[in-house]
Amino acid sequence: MVKLAFSTNAYTRFDLPEAVRRIGRHGYDGVELLGDEPHAFFPWFGDDDLADVREALDETGLSVSNVNANTATGYYDDAPPSSFFDPTIVTGDEDDRVWRVEYTKRAIDLASAVGAPAVCVATGRPLPGTPPERAHEYLRESLDEILDYAESEGVDVGIEYEPELLVECTDEVLELIDDVGRDSLGVNLDVGHAAVYGEDPAEAVRRCAGHITGVHLEDIVGGRRGKHYHRIPGEGDLDFGAIFDALDDVGYDGFATLELYTYPDEPDRAAERSREVLERYVD
Template sequence: MTELAFSTNAYTRFELPDAVERIADHGYTGVEILADTPHAYLPDFDEDDQAALETALEETGLQVSNINANNTSAYYDDAPPSSFFDPTIITTDDEDREWRIEYTKSAIDLASAVDSPAVCIPSGRPLPGNPPEEAREYLYDSLYEIADYAESADVSVGIEFEPELLIECTDEALTVIDEVGSNALGVNLDLGHAAVSGEDPAESVRKCAGNITGIHLEDIVGGRGGKHYHRIPGEGDIDFEAIFAALDGIGYDGFATMELYTYPHAPDEAAAEAFEALEQYVD
């Protein structure tokens, strides 16, 4: 049976332990940890921070659904244009790319420490001077190293595809997983991303059976060509009943994590409304 989690990336105006406690108040059984500022930017996340997180988890009884290492915005003091997600595992600069690989390993360490089953990362966007064929070589080299580390830690790593990234749809993610050939590598399946890529989210679930490290949920207005803006369930066109039926159909028993970072001004309201909209599918 699928369980519901909520990501702390909606609670960026709160300290991490406060975010965990607030999420627990809304009925969720899981919490996704943002591995970036202001919650767990790993170079600055020390033993005291980890202890505070572990205390909040113990007191609330929440399980960690995923360590979200998609963004590392704190890396730059003055971020360059088009740097969203950067530095990535396909970045052309060797030192920056190695930094992101090591950052992902640190996220895996945190996942192991707080009993999270998985970490998610994006492929990154091929920026000017980094054509897709070259970026793909960087991708595979990075993933071989990351997957080896994840296997030794017994943590899964989910590639999260997204339109305009190097890996931007279900089939591309599955191709990468197949070619890397590691049991530790899967897909963190964001079903809103599937929708704006023109896919049927429920069919994407069925395609990914056996390879899902985690699920991200949000509502989206429109399909292909729709706006990639995360909305509370019921405010868009996603068929959540079909999604949960597909998850049940493949025997998925992990977390489906609401990712509503678009509501930093009202995260409690977003969390409450999302849970109310989706609890019928997990009762």
């Protein structure tokens, strides 16, 4: 049966242990750890930080659903908001690409240390001067190294597709998984991203059967081809009954994680209300 988790990326006004403790008060089975500022930004995340997180996990009894390494905003001091994916694993700058590969390995270290089954990674966008075909070459090279490391640690890697990124839809992520041909690579399926791209989220679940490392949940106003703004379930137009039916149909028994970073001013309300709306599908 699917289990519900909540991401700490809604709790960016709190440190990571406090975010875990607050999520633990709302009846979730799991918690996703944000692998970025202000939580686990890996160049500064040390042994003491890990010990504090483990203590919070022990206190709450929460399992870790995923380590979210989609962004690395701490890399730049002065980047515009649109650069939160950069540097990516497809960037043309070799030094930056190597940095991001190593950063992803540190996310895998954290996942291994706290018993998380997977990390998620977004491809980001090809920057000017790097055509998509070249970006795909960089992506394969980066993934080869990341997956070698992940397999040694017993952690899966889920590509999270998103409209306007190099890998932006179900077709493209499945093609990538097939081309790479390694069991440790799958998809962290964000149902809102599928909807905004114009896909039926429940159908995306069925198409990704056997490759889902994790699921991100949020509501979207407008449903398919709606606006990409993460909302509390019930405040948009997605059919969560159909989505959970699809997860049951494909035999998915992992975590479905609420990703509501859009509620930094009221994360507790977002966590509580989301569980109230969705618990009918998991109890």
